[in-house]
Amino acid sequence: LKKESLELIDVGRGWSIASAAKRSELLSLRDKIESKEISLLLVHGANPVFSFPEFEVLEEAVRKGHLKLIGLSSTEDETTSLSSLILPASNFLEDWADVEPRPGIRGIVQPVMGTVFDTRGLGDVLLELTRRLIPGDPLGHYSFDGFLKERWKSFHEELGIPGGFDSWWAEILRRGGQWVEPSSSKRCEVESVSPPMEWASDEGGQGFELLAYPTVQFLDGRGANRPWLQELPDPMTQITWGSWLEIHPQDAERLGISNEQVVVLKGFWGEAEIPAYVTPLTIPGVLSMPLGQGHTSFGRFAKGCGVNGWKLCSRGANHVSIQPRALKVKFANTDGSLSQHGRGLAQGMDLGEYREAKSKGQLPKLRLPLPEAYDPKEDFYPPHKHNLYRWAMVVDLDRCIGCGACVIACNAENNVAIVGRELVLQGREMQWIRIERYLEDHPFKVRFLPMLCQHCDAAPCESVCPVYAPHHSAEGLNNQVYNRCIGTRFCSQNCPYKVRRFNWFTFTRPKPLHLQLNPDVTVRQKGVMEKCSFCVQRIVEAKNRIRGERRTLRDGEVIPACAQTCPTEALVFGNLMDPESRVARLSRDPRAYQVLGHLNTKPAVIYLRRLETRREDMAP
Structure with missing residues (x-):
């Protein structure tokens, strides 16, 4: 050879x-x-008593003295609570x-x-x-x-x-x-990736198959004791602080089950009561529920929250029966609507149409927050003058997967308060970014839309505040002066994007959560309005860093927490006045548009339409 x-x-x-x-x-x-x-078992990074119900023998062996259990953990959970010694x-x-x-x-x-x-x-x-x-x-x-x-x-x-x-x-x-x-x-892969748990069908099934899935918040349950994750809405259902059972509308109608109605779910291992979430996101004959909730011993934020789905799909059995109860439990849901109602909020664009527009060099029709975009026939206020910077952001909807990592990053960076289930039920969540989810019927698609303060050039919030707490900075930021705010909430009423958050209470952080506060950001108190600031503290820090170099900030030297954390790089931040910056170049993409642009607020957040692929657009 x-x-x-x-x-x-x-x-x-x-x-x-x-x-x-x-x-x-x-x-x-x-x-x-x-x-x-x-006779001796060391446990680290696992909670088998919670996530593997067959480990009930563990509790019995410890109780009878046949087994000494040593837990290596910084928190007490269902397994370490049985330990003879916790390190x-x-x-x-x-x-x-x-x-x-x-x-x-x-x-x-x-x-x-x-x-x-x-x-x-x-x-x-x-x-x-x-x-x-x-x-x-x-x-x-x-x-x-x-x-x-x-x-x-x-x-x-x-x-x-x-x-x-x-x-x-x-x-x-x-x-x-x-x-x-x-x-x-x-x-050449010679060993396939086997799932950690191999479920088998139960031949004695009772009509429904249960699909219990790990979530982006909790995975198998290890993140359930973190309040940031508890208050992060599920990407598809937008539910926080609890569990739910997804059921198709056809099955719900046949069984007489309505949304938020409690049902009794019976499986091979046991039964549980859980509220039903009627949704077309599942298929007939299949019930879906998230894993990770239902802890009995995992800290103050996880204990007693939701249902443990692991106990219903063990021992190789995943067939269940369902029976409705005459009881309802309201979801702590941040969802407004499944539909856009024709408002064109989360837009899409055919791939073929995009290729054609790109080849012809077509530019999007935008009213950018720059002086050259002002028209005296349409604009009431004079244009703002920006000296060196006009900060803006581009959000690529084709990249956004709705994971919510940007929401958590914003919470951490900007000391955003966690309000708990009761206040979420009243619509008083405080997150500065929300991930809106919309369903398209023809064909069936899901679109995610990150929504934050648009930092408009003609911001409706600025003109209605009697004390001028929201104001326009020389760099285009819609700033909020906390010690001016008197809590009239006129700005929130006048904001078409509904991105302002009002502090109805002075939220405290129990020890040791106070250690996570960012010292560069003011902690707001009761009676103050707050919202996205484009991480202005990072802009100031970057300017201080180059103060002795006698130059302006370069593209990419300032990255807000949300853009820094996004795993798909769907968020891009930069100076719109620099024509060579990524933000400026992306704003000239044929997919670019502004949410509610017809209101002429000239938002500084530019969205790129999601690409929709048709069969005829696919390459042979």
């Missing part, structure tokens, strides 16, 4: 998730506990670790903060246990970071990297890891 006729094929496993424990392995562990083969473990932001998500890619996890409480990292705990149990100190390290450094020395020798280890290690810490792709022309 000639050398040039050979191909090198990588047959290694693609992703390390394939090594996650299968259901059969978890059942084997349960059987060993039940047969008293295991407070550091948060991942306080600890060292390394990861290898796929062959050739090794990452180093470094602490970004000191420990807040008297905790220790998992690696340090295991090293100390090894020293106590095995005489002679076989590992020879007194800290886990030292152990990791020695481990990476072997990687350095294995890779044959020239130069000394210390300089390479410093570069690894700066970059965050080492990436060496296998030198092959093809990849």
Whole structure:
């Protein structure tokens, strides 16, 4: 064979998730506990009593004294509450670790903060246990970071990297890891990625199949004790603080079930009461419910909130029966409507139409918040003069997936208060960004629309405030002066985008949540209106950083928290007065439009229409 006729094929496993424990392995562990083969169990980063109901033997074994349970956790949950000993473990932001998500890619996890409480990292705990149990100190390290450094020395020798280890290690810490792709022309996956739990159908089914799915907020339940996530609306249902059962309108009509009506759901493992959410987002014969809620012991924000879906779809059974009750529970829902009612809020554009407009060089019809967009025949107020900057944002609806990461980032950056379920029911949520969700019937599609303060050039809120609390800055920002505001709420009434939030109470943050406050942002009090500021504190910080360089800010030097966090880069921020900035270039895209642009408020948030693909537009 000639050398040039050979191909090198990588047959290694693609992703390390394939090594996650299968259901059969978890059942084997349960059987060993039940047969008293295991007398000591260490639990870290898992809550099997909550998410795997077959682990009921754990509680019985602990109660009878057959098993000693040690919990390595910083919070008490259903599993650690059974522990004989709880060792407070550091948060991942306080600890060292390394990861290898796929062959050739090794990452180093470094602490970004000191420990807040008297905790220790998992690696340090295991090293100390090894020293106590095995005489002679076989590992020879007194800290886990030292152990990791020695481990990476072997990687350095294995890779044959020239130069000394210390300089390479410093570069690894700066970059965050080492990436060496296998030198092959093809990849062949020889091991498929198996799901952690393998559900099987129950032959004795009772009419409905239950689909219990992890959510973007809680995954399997590990995030349920975080109030930011509890108050983040679900992307599809817009429900907060609780659980729901999704049922198709045809099934709901047949069974006489109305929206928010409590139903009794009976499965192989048990039963639960849960309010019904009638929606076309599921299919007939299938009931859907989110996982992650229904904790009995997981902190003040998770305890007693919702229903534990894990208990209804275990032991390989996912068929359930449903029975309505004469009881209703109101959802803490932030949703306004499923329909846009013809207002053209979240718009779409055919791919073929976009390609044609792009080829012809067509420009969108916009009234940008710049002096050249003013028309004395249509505009009542004179144009604003902006010296160096006119800050603006572009939102690409084709990239937005409705995950809500921008909402959480804004909460963290701007000290946005969490109000709780009761005030959400009254429509008094405080989030500065909301993700609106609309359904299109023909064909059936879902569109997401991030809605925040539009920082209009002709802002309706500014003209109605009797004390001039909202005002237009020299850089185009619609600022809100908190100590001027007297709480008339005229600005909120006059805002067509409904993005202003009023503090009906002075919200407190119980310890230790006060430690998360951003010292660069004022904490608002009762009687004050607030809204998106385009993270003005970051703009000021960037200007201070370049003060001695005698230049203006470059494109990309200021990134608000929402744009920084968006996983799909759907949000772009920049200076509209710079024609070469990304914001200015994207505003000239044929997909660009302004929400409610006919009101002539000249919003500084430009949206890009979602691309809709038709069969005839698809390439052969």
